[in-house]
Each structure stands twice: as C-alpha cells, then as structure tokens.
Amino acid sequence: NAGVTQTPKFRVLKTGQSMTLLCAQDMNHEYMYWYRQDPGMGLRLIHYSVGEGTTAKGEVPDGYNVSRLKKQNFLLGLESAAPSQTSVYFCASSYGGGPYEQFFGPGTRLTVL
Amino acid sequence: KQEVTQIPAALSVPEGENLVLNCSFTDSAIYNLQWFRQDPGKGLTSLLLIQSSQREQTSGRLNASLDKSSGRSTLYIAASQPGDSATYLCAVRRGNDMRFGAGTRLTVKP
Numbered sequence: 336n337a338g339v340t341q342t343p344k345f346r347v348l349k350t351g352q353s354m355t356l357l358c359a360q361d362m363n364h365e366y367m368y369w370y371r372q373d374p375g376m377g378l379r380l381i382h383y384s385v386g387e388g389t390t391a392k393g394e395v396p397d398g399y400n401v402s403r404l405k406k407q408n409f410l411l412g413l414e415s416a417a418p419s420q421t422s423v424y425f426c427a428s429s430y431g432g433g434p435y436e437q438f439f440g441p442g443t444r445l446t447v448l
Numbered sequence: 449k450q451e452v453t454q455i456p457a458a459l460s461v462p463e464g465e466n467l468v469l470n471c472s473f474t475d476s477a478i479y480n481l482q483w484f485r486q487d488p489g490k491g492l493t494s495l496l497l498i499q500s501s502q503r504e505q506t507s508g509r510l511n512a513s514l515d516k517s518s519g520r521s522t523l524y525i526a527a528s529q530p531g532d533s534a535t536y537l538c539a540v541r542r543g544n545d546m547r548f549g550a551g552t553r554l555t556v557k558p
Contacts, residue, residue: 366544377452377537377548378492385544393545425491432544434479434499441491 337361339440341426347446348416356411356443358426366429367409368393368437369401371422378425384409385432416447450475452540454549461528462557469523469552471538476516483512483523484537486551492537496523528556 342357358367365386370378380393384403398420400412409428413420423444427437451474461467471481480499484492496505496512498521504513511524521538535551 368546375550377539377550378546379548380545383544391544434541436480436482436494436497437541437546438494439484439492444489 339426339428339438341424341440341443343443344441345444347448348413349448350417352416353412353414354416354445355413356424356426356445358409358411358428358440359407360409360426360428360438361407362428362430362438363406364428364430364438365406366432366435366437367403368427368429369399369409369411370425370427371395372425372442373422381411381424418447421445421447450478450540450542450545450547452538452547452549454536454538454552456552457550458553458555460555460557463528463530465528465556466524466526467528467554469525469536469538469554471521471523471549473519473521473540473547475540475542476519477542478516479541479543481512481514481521482539482541482546483510483521484539486535486537488535495536525554528554530556530558532556 368383369381382401387406426440429435429437483495498514509526537551539548
C-alpha cells in the first residue's frame with residue numbers, strides 16, 4: 336500500500352515550456368487535490384476532484400489545468416510555465432469531502448527559469 | 449474568507465521543555481482541524497485530526513485542542529526532543545476547501 340505518490344520529484348523548466356505532474360493513490364479515494372506551497376506560506380488549493388471525470392477550481396487555479404480520467408490518478412498540467420509557478424506541489428486524496436482526512440504525497444519541487 | 453494564522457512563526461526551546469503552538473482561524477464553520485509536521489524538503493505528516501464536534505485529540509506526547517467558538521487550536525508537545533524539530537502546520541477544513549496556516553518552525557536544542 337503506497338498511499339499517495341507523485342511523479343516526478345524534481346523538475347526544472349524554462350519559461351513557456353509545458354509539463355504534467357502525475358498523482359496516484361491506491362486507497363480507492365474519491366476525492367483528490369492539488370496544492371502549491373511557497374516559502375513562508377501555507378499550502379494553497381489549486382484544483383480538486385470529487386470523483387472520476389470531475390474537476391473544480393480551488394483558491395489559485397490560474398495557469399493550471401487538471402484531469403481525472405481514472406479514479407486513482409489526478410494530473411496537473413502547466414501549459415506555458417512562468418517563473419511565478421516555481422513552487423512545491425503537493426497532491427492529496429480523501430475518502431470523501433467534509434470531515435474525511437486528507438492524505439498527502441511527498442511533493443514535487445518545480446523550478447521555472 | 450477563511451484566514452488561518454499561526455503564531456509564533458519560529459520557536460526555539462531547550463530539550464525537555466513542554467511547549468504550545470497556536471493556530472487561529474476566522475470562520476468557525478469548519479468540519480475539522482488537522483495538525484501536520486513537515487521536515488525540510490519533505491512532505492506533510494499528519495499528526496492529529498480533530499473533528500468539529502471534538503474538543504481535543506491525543507497521540508503520545510502530543511495533545512491538540514479545538515475551541516471553535518473562539519477560533520483557536522493549540523498543539524501541546526510534552527517533554528520536547530531534538531527529533532521534534534520541524535515545521536508544524538495547522539489546517540482547517542470546510543466543504544472541499546482546506547486552508548493552511550504558514551506554520552511554526554520549531555527547533556529543539558540538545
């Protein structure tokens with residue numbers, strides 16, 4: 336039981352390049368989330384999904400797209416990376432919304448030059 | 449809009465001391481509050497989850513309390529050890545939204 340895993344662990348991009356971050360969970364959770372963490376700040380929600388085929392915007396969605404084609408995977412895409420997207424990205428999942436606990440992945444450190 | 453504040457931003461204590469970390473939030477309509485530990489360059493480790501109907505949770509040397517009416521939570525660490533050095537984050541859950549504080553960076557000196 337691996338929990339929540341993220342690929343890749345590190346990535347360096349040039350401005351304007353695109354990339355996709357992959358999050359996978361093996362806990363059969365319905366809900367999945369993408370957060371970013373910047374220095375001196377807490378995590379902020381980018382997008383989330385309440386089930387396969389659904390996505391919704393969080394607090395800071397601009398510049399990102401997401402897809403949930405399979406229940407166990409949640410992809411975060413950057414179509415044209417900007418230096419402001421340099422951050423650490425965390426994925427999380429939960430059995431449901433409301434009171435259910437979120438479980439976090441190890442994070443992806445992204446640098447955009 | 450939910451705002452979550454953690455004070456102090458950094459704390460340094462000698463080994464063996466008992467300590468309290470504070471978390472405050474502006475909107476009391478929450479489902480739960482969760483405390484996490486984050487080591488440098490690492491992910492989040494969940495420490496304690498307090499549902500909105502609960503007042504406190506305990507795990508080993510850790511005790512977390514929740515006072516929704518005043519918008520406050522505390523994390524009490526007993527007999528601190530150098531291995532407790534990390535950043536501690538609190539987060540409040542409302543609906544599908546989870547709001548985090550910026551964290552308290554704790555250093556426990558041998």
